[in-house]
Each structure stands twice: as C-alpha cells, then as structure tokens.
Amino acid sequence: MLQNVLLEREIYSSEEHKMTRKMIQDFIHNEILDQQDEWEKNGMVSRAIWERAGELGLLCIDMPEKYGGGGLDFSFSALFIEELAKKGVSGPGFSLHSDVIAPYLLKYGTEVQKQNYLPRMASGQLITSLGMTEPNCGSDLQAITTNAVDKGDHYLVNGQKTFITNGYMSDMSIVAVKTYLGTKNEGVSLLIIENDSEGFEKGIPLKKIGMKAQDTCELFFDNVKVSKENLLGEEGAGFKIMMKELARERLIVALNAIGGAEGAIEKTIEYTSTRTAFKQPIANFQNTQFKLAECATQLQIHQTFLDRCTLLLSAHKLTAESASMAKYSATEMHSKVVDECLQLFGGYGYMWDYPIARMYADNRVARIYAGTNEIMKVLIARGLFKELFQQMKATKK
Numbered sequence: 001m002l003q004n005v006l007l008e009r010e011i012y013s014s015e016e017h018k019m020t021r022k023m024i025q026d027f028i029h030n031e032i033l034d035q036q037d038e039w040e041k042n043g044m045v046s047r048a049i050w051e052r053a054g055e056l057g058l059l060c061i062d063m064p065e066k067y068g069g070g071g072l073d074f075s076f077s078a079l080f081i082e083e084l085a086k087k088g089v090s091g092p093g094f095s096l097h098s099d100v101i102a103p104y105l106l107k108y109g110t111e112v113q114k115q116n117y118l119p120r121m122a123s124g125q126l127i128t129s130l131g132m133t134e135p136n137c138g139s140d141l142q143a144i145t146t147n148a149v150d151k152g153d154h155y156l157v158n159g160q161k162t163f164i165t166n167g168y169m170s171d172m173s174i175v176a177v178k179t180y181l182g183t184k185n186e187g188v189s190l191l192i193i194e195n196d197s198e199g200f201e202k203g204i205p206l207k208k209i210g211m212k213a214q215d216t217c218e219l220f221f222d223n224v225k226v227s228k229e230n231l232l233g234e235e236g237a238g239f240k241i242m243m244k245e246l247a248r249e250r251l252i253v254a255l256n257a258i259g260g261a262e263g264a265i266e267k268t269i270e271y272t273s274t275r276t277a278f279k280q281p282i283a284n285f286q287n288t289q290f291k292l293a294e295c296a297t298q299l300q301i302h303q304t305f306l307d308r309c310t311l312l313l314s315a316h317k318l319t320a321e322s323a324s325m326a327k328y329s330a331t332e333m334h335s336k337v338v339d340e341c342l343q344l345f346g347g348y349g350y351m352w353d354y355p356i357a358r359m360y361a362d363n364r365v366a367r368i369y370a371g372t373n374e375i376m377k378v379l380i381a382r383g384l385f386k387e388l389f390q391q392m393k394a395t396k397k
C-alpha cells in the first residue's frame with residue numbers, strides 16, 4: 001500500500017482534517033462517482049451537485065463565515081482538491097469557483113459586490129467562471145482585445161473569450177477586458193458580467209480529449225451593457241490583479257496533480273497485485289516494482305514541496321516563482337506517473353471503463369492551462385535573471 005511508504009503529512013493531521021477527509025470521501029463515493037458517465041455524456045455536471053457541495057460546506061472553504069464561507073484555512077481547500085483528484089473526479093469546476101474566483105471578489109470587490117455574490121457562491125446557488133483567454137491569445141494576456149468602452153455610468157463590451165471553465169453553467173463571469181483600447185490609457189480591467197445581460201451569449205461546451213464532464217466553452221459579448229458598479233478592483237489594474245492571483249491558481253493545479261498521481265499509483269498497486277502473467281502477479285516483476293517505486297518517490301518529493309507551498313499560501317507568502325515551480329514540476333510528474341501506470345494496466349489501461357484511462361486523458365491539460373509550463377519556466381527564469389533584466393531595461397531607456 002502506498003500509505004506504507006509515504007510520510008504522514010502534517011498539514012492534514014489534525015482531527016478536523018481527518019473528519020473533513022472522511023466527509024469528502026463519502027461525498028465522492030456516494031454522490032459523485034456514479035454520476036460521472038452521465039455528466040460526461042452531457043458535457044457538464046448537474047447543478048444539484050454544486051448545491052450539495054455548498055450544503056456540505058465544501059465550497060469557498062477558506063472564505064470568512066460572514067460571507068457564507070467555511071472560515072477555515074486553505075489547507076482544507078487543498079484537501080478537497082486532492083481527494084477529488086485522487087478519485088479521478090474532474091467534472092465539477094469547484095476549485096476554480098471557490099479557490100480562484102471567490103478570492104478575487106474577497107480581495108478586490110466592493111462590500112456590495114461581496115454581499116451580492118459570495119454567500120450564493122458558497123451555497124452553490126451561483127456558479128462562476130473566469131474569462132481571460134481569447135481565440136487569439138492565452139499566454140500573452142496583455143494582448144486581449146475584448147473591448148469595454150466607457151459610456152459614463154456603464155461600459156459597452158464587445159469581444160469573445162474561449163476555453164472558459166464552468167463557462168456554460170456559470171451564472172456570473174469575471175471577464176478581463178481592455179479599457180481605453182488604442183489610447184495612451186489602455187489597460188486591462190476586470191468586469192463582473194452576469195449571465196442574463198443582454199448581448200452576452202455562450203457557445204455549447206467544447207469537445208475535449210479529457211475532462212469531458214467539465215464544461216468548457218466560449219463566451220461572446222455583443223454590445224453588452226455593464227454597469228460601472230460591476231468593475232472589480234480599479235480600472236486598468238486587471239493585469240496586475242491577474243498576475244498576483246495566478247499564483248493561487250497554479251498551486252491549485254499542482255495540488256490536483258499530486259492528488260491525481262496518488263490515485264493513479266494506488267489503482268496500479270491494486271491492479272498489479274491481482275493481475276497475473278506467466279503464473280504470477282505482475283507486481284512480482286522487478287520492472288513493475290521499480291516503476292512504482294520511482295512513481296511513489298516522485299510523489300513524496302512533490303507532496304513535501306506542495307505542503308510547504310500550501311502553508312505559504314495560507315500565510316500570504318507564496319511567491320510567483322514557487323507557485324510556477326510547483327505547477328510546472330507537479331504536472332510533469334503527474335503526466336509521467338499516469339503514463340507509467342497506464343502501461344502497467346496493459347490493454348485494459350486504454351479502455352475508458354478503467355479509471356486510469358480517464359486519468360490519462362484528464363491530466364494532459366494541466367501542462368497547458370493556468371499558464372503553460374513553458375510560461376512557468378519564463379516566470380522562474382525572470383526571477384533568476386532579475387538584476388540582469390533590470391539593467392538591460394535601464395540601458396534601453
């Protein structure tokens with residue numbers, strides 16, 4: 001068993017963590033796993049599962065209680081993310097909603113915005129999405145062209161977003177737009193846009209190679225009138241806010257990766273212990289043992305680093321570079337682990353009925369979204385050569 005060789009993780013060792021873990025595991029086992037096929041067919045999960053997660057206190061876990069959140073620290077959110085990933089549950093986009101979008105509102109929202117959205121987000125009655133990527137730009141977010149023209153008390157928004165998680169189901173999106181496009185005051189701003197705004201349309205969920213139960217879609221804005229009261233943070237401060245908050249999103253992707261790797265290794269230990277070839281369990285072959293020993297080692301190393309990152313995030317001290325290292329390294333590790341595990345399942349590993357096949361298809365996107373792993377290396381390198389780049393910039397001036 002994997003737990004025989006992994007160190008106990010102190011961040012999850014309290015009685016409260018243990019009880020929460022059990023509750024999460026029951027929720028997944030009793031209320032999620034059986035629904036996955038149906039959700040995959042529909043290209044999205046049910047609204048009921050969002051409300052149920054809200055009822056159990058599993059949405060917006062680390063948000064203050066006065067806004068309907070759980071008032072706990074981020075380690076409880078991390079636990080939820082890992083447990084879902086361990087069981088290969090990729091349908092509900094809970095963590096983007098609870099751990100990325102809710103903190104945007106909490107940190108940069110006005111009191112009216114917080115009161116209006118956060119309690120309904122925590123109860124699962126309001127589903128949210130975050131629209132940054134556009135058909136012509138994802139890595140280079142400063143190049144977005146969705147345009148918000150100042151009309152006095154409101155903006156008029158035109159443009160398009162793509163690949164938006166929870167996009168189809170969401171009732172409200174935080175959308176990155178350009179204000180004063182083409183002028184010297186041009187900047188990125190964030191707007192809260194509600195589903196029922198006239199001129200705001202959604203495409204049908206996009207067909208993906210994995211995460212088939214998670215809705216990912218395009219958003220279209222055609223002369224959408226958005227009140228200035230829906231500006232999130234200051235006008236023109238959107239890019240700065242996104243860059244700051246992306247550290248949190250990257251840690252979430254990394255946590256999902258270590259949870260996913262753990263689940264894949266566990267499944268493979270089980271399978272190779274019972275499947276036989278040449279009159280013996282395939283676990284008896286040294287190749288199987290070595291591959292799984294390598295996977296368990298990589299997992300343990302990443303768990304240790306991520307536990308540190310989780311504590312740093314809770315203390316508001318996680319740097320962009322560390323978050324990038326965590327995301328890049330954990331997702332590469334996860335991909336390798338799942339690939340090795342699938343190999344040990346032989347032909348069955350390629351069959352959709354086997355969770356390892358779903359894990360294989362689902363994990364691939366983690367090296368792409370929340371900033372590609374190449375962009376993670378750009379960010380890390382920027383830190384490594386900070387002084388040199390500053391000197392070069394100064395010389396250019």
Ligand SMILES: Cc1cc2nc3c(=O)[nH]c(=O)nc-3n(C[C@H](O)[C@H](O)[C@H](O)COP(=O)(O)OP(=O)(O)OC[C@H]3O[C@@H](n4cnc5c(N)ncnc54)[C@H](O)[C@@H]3O)c2cc1C
Pocket residue numbers: 129130131132133136137138139140162163164165166208211216365368369370371372373374375378
């Ligand atoms: C399933 C899914 C869900 C998503 N959810 C969301 C969401 O909720 N909200 C949202 O806004 N976006 C979302 N995205 C978009 C995602 O964040 C982008 O796809 C990602 O940031 C990459 O952008 P791109 O697709 O435009 O690729 P591009 O930016 O076109 O990159 C293409 C390739 O060029 C490389 N590249 C680009 N710039 C550099 C550079 N400077 N140096 C080296 N290599 C470089 C990239 O690493 C990549 O390999 C999602 C995507 C997927 C697939």
